[in-house]
Amino acid sequence: MTAADDTVEYSPNGRRRAGRSGGGVFGILAWGVALSCVLPMLAVALAAAFGGTDTIRHLAATVLPGYTLTTLLLVALVAIGTLAVGTGAAWLVTMTRFPGVRFLEIALVLPLAFPAYVLAYAYTHVLDHPGIVQATLREVTGWGPRDYWFPEVRSTGGAALMLVLVLYPYVYLLARAAFLQQSAGAFLAARALGKSAWAAFWRVSLPMARPAIASGVLLAVMETIADFGTVSYFGVQTFATGIYTSWFSLADRGGAAQLALCLLSFALTLAVIERATRGRARYHHAGKHHNPMPPARIGKAKAALAMFLCSVPVVLGFVLPVIILALMSLESEQNLLSRRYIAFTTNSVTLAAAAAVLTVAAAVCLGFYQRLRPGRGSALAAYLARLGYAVPGGVIAVGLIVPFAAFDNALDAWMRETFGIRTGLLVTGSIWLLVAAYGVRFMAAALGAYEGGQASMHANVDAAARSLGQGPLGMLRRVHLPLLTPSLLTALLIVFVDVMKELPATLIMRPFNFDTLAVQAHRLAADERLEGAAVPSLVIMAVGLLPVILICRQVGRRG
Template sequence: MASASSSLLRVFWPDRLGRFGRANGKRLKRSTTHVDAFSGFGRKLIAGLSYAVALLCALPLLAVIIEALSGSFEATARLGTSLLPGYALTTVAIMVMVGAGTLVIGTGTAWLVTACEFTGRRWLEVALVLPLAFPAYVLAYAYTDLLDHPGLVQSTLRNLFGWGPRDYWFPEVRSVGGAGLMLTLVLYPYVYLLARAAFLMQGLAPFVVARSLGCPPFKAFRKVAMPLVAPAVAAGVLLVLMEAIADFGTVSHFGVQTLATGIYTTWFTLGDRVASAQLALGLLAIALLLLGLEHIRSRGELALAQDANRGRWPRMRLKGWQAVAAFIGCTLPVLFGAIIPIIMLISLARGAEQNWLSERYLGFLTNSLILAAVAAIITLTAAIILSTNRRLGQSGSSKAAVGIARMGYAVPGGVIAIGLFVPVAGLDNAVDAWARVNLGFSTGLFFSGSIALLVMAYMIRFLAAALGAWRAGEVTVTRDLDRAASGLGANTTTVLRRIHIPMLRPAALTAMLLVFVDTIKELPATLIIRPFGWDTLAVQAYRLAADERLEGAAVPSLVIVAIGLVPVIILCRRLNTGPRSVM
């Protein structure tokens, strides 16, 4: 192992290997097998920065809790007798619909493309991921124009059959069911990807044995195949539920009152900061409950993964009506989740009286790209610090820091925004009061009206995604490399800069890309924190859609989708196509 480590070190340190370990009598006295490469000031610095990042991630959660418990509950009590029960019931209803819908679609399509062979399977295996590029609110804009009363579908029905406005019934797209459907169409790929990977690991042998013993296909799937992938499917569903409760753009556009919209309405319409924080506390409790369930699930999944059959296995060839049914079942989610929305957005954008290349729209694009790029760099840096401290320390405090940082992904953007805005606004007021008394002028909203606060919210919200991508690559870097580098005299920052980061460039790029795209799509945190006049593509799309100017909203929506397709295409290219089928 030492020779292999030295060979890798020569790749990354071609001119410096001799500097640290020349064979001229300047050998280091310590054995590399007992050396910690990360020691001294560098290690203390990384540990301190890691705990600072964790404290920053915990700040909005603590602020929401303190603000909610320190104020009067009179406003919330009034909401509790009027609006709050509706907020809660609607949120639960959407969670149930989205959870059930993504479970059925994601697991069913994953089984079909991994266990069966039918015409079109290869391209469907990749195409089923495409809806992941769409924010749910973009689908809401597209389907509102398609399915609303003046839309294409109902207009065609009235013209075709001569119906009047009251002569027929048509499902209302602006409803709880409509919001649940939009979220299901864009979130099922989370379940699909995890279930597909689990089915590939599981193998077909248990299913085949059950079939040979006379078990019907569906019963064999339900009793044998599904229990083996249940932990992975549960992880996908819990992730979907976290995204569903955090959604603001879709439910707001459809006029559906959930806890997420209630927070925004209470803050901006009613002007009640305390009541808004108390609603945010309720949503935070749901998010942390889901995060706790996900943690329990992940602890039970490890043993299953260790015993899984990782061998490749042949697919079952479907013929006749079974092949047709499988093709239709896998095509419909792609059709409704990606193809139809793109067609509708292009059609709407062509009729928009807006110049795609105007200075105004280029400003929206520039603002979005700047925010996303800065957030991606800062979030990746924070992820590297946290993960490195976790790798070095192996202590309870380093593990706790990573755990706190991961909590941000389960917390809705609106909750994080309020949790940051409340203490920072208090700091602004204190600084302004001091400046008025001692300096004779007002500082205004110096901190709370800054881009830095918005980037901070993005970092907290998406740090878990960057951590996951970085740590997935970090496990491939053995500790022997750290020991060998330390034996050659490298300090903490040198090992990180010259070994870890160069080796983990793909993981770093993946992490930055995930944060970049999520930042482009983020809406509630941007709406609450953004400085005056600093609008993004997501804000512009939301504003135009709120004014029922769907043609105008299609222009920024298309740009958001185009940017979101980049990581999805990269993901599709890396998808394992699995084994070839047999007759």
Template sequence: MVTEVSQTFPDTSTRAARRRSKDGNRLWTGATALISLLLLAPIFSVFVAASGDGQGNWGHLVDTVLPRYVANTLILMLGVGGVTLIFGISSAWAVTRYDFPGRRFFEWALLLPAAIPAYLIAYTYTDFLEYAGPVQGLLRDIFGWQSARDYWFPEIRSMGGAMLVIGAVLYPYVYMMTRTAFLLTPGSLFEAGLLARRNLLFGIALPLARPAIIAGLALVMMETISDFGTVEYFAVRTLTLGIFNVWLGMNDLTAAAQIACFAFLFILALLAIELHARSRRRYSDTSKKAVPLKRLRARGVSLAGCLIACIAPIAVGFLLPVGVLLSFILRGYSLDVTPQVVDAGVNSLIVSGGTALLVIGVAGFLVFVSTYRGGPMLKRLAALSAVGYAFPGTILAIGVVTAAGALDSGAVAVLRDWLGFDFRGWFSSGVGLVLFACLVRFQAVGYGAISAGIQRLPPNLMNASRVLGHGFGASLRKVVLPLMRGSILAGGLLVFVDVMKELPMTLLLRPFNFETLATYVYQYAKDELLEQAAMPALMIVIAGIGPVMLMNAALRRLTRGS
């Protein structure tokens, strides 16, 4: 009997421990699934809003302006894609293939335009190149022209101007991915091309880097569709601007959601292209160690070509716009730090910092639980919750308003019955709505950074901690989080700067009399008073330089590790 009792007690305690473990696992996985569905709710809400009863404007839009929106969006995408390919590929090949004075400086300086929002370049170029600007004024003084009828000068506020300014800040996507592909291509493949007397750039490098180039180009196209500030300022009627105009101008959320669903087709096509490009990123090298191609010493024509390929993108995308902003400040137009500027700066810090904390917290929770406690389905759901980054801010704003309105109505009824108070508007207005929208939009940034970091950890690290007696939460806090500090910091900083530059969602969802640096600059530039907002605009640029340094450091680590 003693023996039977001694066998029974361990079995009972083991079953109880397993039951507690199973209940705890259900709690973790259930919370993860709930958060993932909450992040996906705004995307589903766009389609729900599009199916509602509108004001009958959809047919009118199809007959009048929708074809123009589609045509302009496609033309703008093609033009921006051409600019980014020229700037990105030529500069990537120059710093990879040739050795010339300043090469190491240009390697990271070519990423600087990524720190500037496209709408800031649009404002500065308009001031610099318009009829009353310094360029045309200098031409009239030199040649004695009296009016615009005496000469022809390209109009910057046009489709061509939008292609140039958007491409000038988005080419780092193509440059970064193309340069990485060039550096990771084994030198033996280039040597084989030399033996076959093939052109190394067009015959070897570009065909092998084509999947990476297409992937970078797909990201450029997505950002082009998302752009609002540039196309609004240049009066280029795209789908994004159409959503904004129909929603606020015609007060028709349903028709705006229908245009958003139409724009979603473009996003799906670009995502399919990007995924197809990634699936084909394969080649074989039978050598023991993949040694990159040895650089040539640039001289004469090749030196001049390298300098032009590197200086031109930096000058167009960074030096000139920053120079214009600095000139305004040095001339005393924007030296006073007014209470409005301070409030806008504080609001930007609140929104950017709050979103960064939310994104890192939510992304970390989803990644950790789906990796260590979830199955394949939970991992797919957690990854799918980060798809909001592929959607333009105007589209997500519609979804956030619709989802928050439904939650507000449901919560109002429940809380009023329980507590007797009316909570109407708590979920569908205020700064919290902006934070939630930015969380959905930039969840992919934090999720990607933390996912990449956790893949570098030993696979049995969590199991070893559990064997030593630590629970799941304690293992995360004491073991995993300290090792993930670098990835968490990098992801948070990237989110912080992205939100600092964000314009359309903040403009659409902000509370009354709530300005961030981006909306503050937009309001002044829209009234042709960019000089008064030069200092806040420069603050946005300075905030974006940190992630540029991070991107360059990541590229260096990647190429050294290869």
């Protein structure tokens, strides 16, 4: 028996058991990462508990009911919109054949490249009162400003529309995958029993895909409650804007923490629902063999309608915003090659690169620890680390600033009293605390990409490495990382792009005079300089296309 036999064991069903040695260092690192991801939530809860009741009473009597109703209304509108658009488009491109379907099934993913606040800037420029649409309407009809009614884009409904246009791909991707996995047996049996195609879809195909669709809708909802840029620009008062207003405008840290706790409770409730829904997802194919659903040929009128319905979200969510932003940028006085914009771009790339590398490294520690020591402990560490994806960036910012500001103040007081030296804010005003916030927020994305690649590696790979004398670190460095290079690159790219688009945590935590492209776009838009905001917005969108291209390639392979 070799040394490897002492550390690698297998159960009768071929699954790997925990060995008696190895994994200790990775266990410490994994639990350190997991506890770091939970720290902001605990800090928010403690800051809210010690903030006194006067603030929360004042909030409850003034703005809290409004924040709650507006947030719930926005969530409901986005949930309904993404459900209808994402599921309907997924069914049409998967189950029917019409002109352009191969192009549209890929193009429907493209709006995912846009942050919702960028769409808000583009459509406000066109649809607001001075915009080209209303100006042309007044010129053609001769109406005055009070002679007609036009939908207000800066409203809760307008914010919901922007969010639906960029978030429906979550539902579309999951629903399309679920429809592709369904067997034709159940659907054809319903048709044989006299049900129409619509009735068979409603009573058979849709219920079978419900867990995947529900997961997509819940992901869209969690992104909605985390959004700050869109609702802030449109003047919609939600919990996200309330946290920022309490923190900066009112200088009320206790009120911000208590609002953050309310939003955190809502987000974690949604995370639990999403986890339970995904955990119950099961797909059972009728019959001995899985027979994919054959796409149906439809008549010319229905084909034209299907092509129109699938084209609308692509045009509104990607084509028009790109055209509008490009035209706006031509009218702006912003120069991407100027010293200021080079600084904005450098800051954005520096933050995104540092956050991507550190987040993926932490995800590797968590994923590899699960590989070495499969069980409840490692699964719990990974679950805790994933909680950050359900927590808005503003909540994470508050949760990190509160404890580290207290640490900096205590250290400064001790150093002054002991050595007569002022240390100032060593941690709170640093880039690295902001990078840590990004890590907490996007750990789930990096861990999911890494685990996806790791799942394809058979346990015999580990056994072979151990039999050749490799310890855990050598096995990771010489075997796992080379084999998982595509998954690691995907994880790095996803986190990089997410950080480039992130706004609320950056606004709250960035060091003094350290602005990014997202912050510059927000500042210019807040000053109503929308043409100027188009330039950094286009750069953010262009970077956001990178992971979308990867997703489109996967969609094309499965299509």
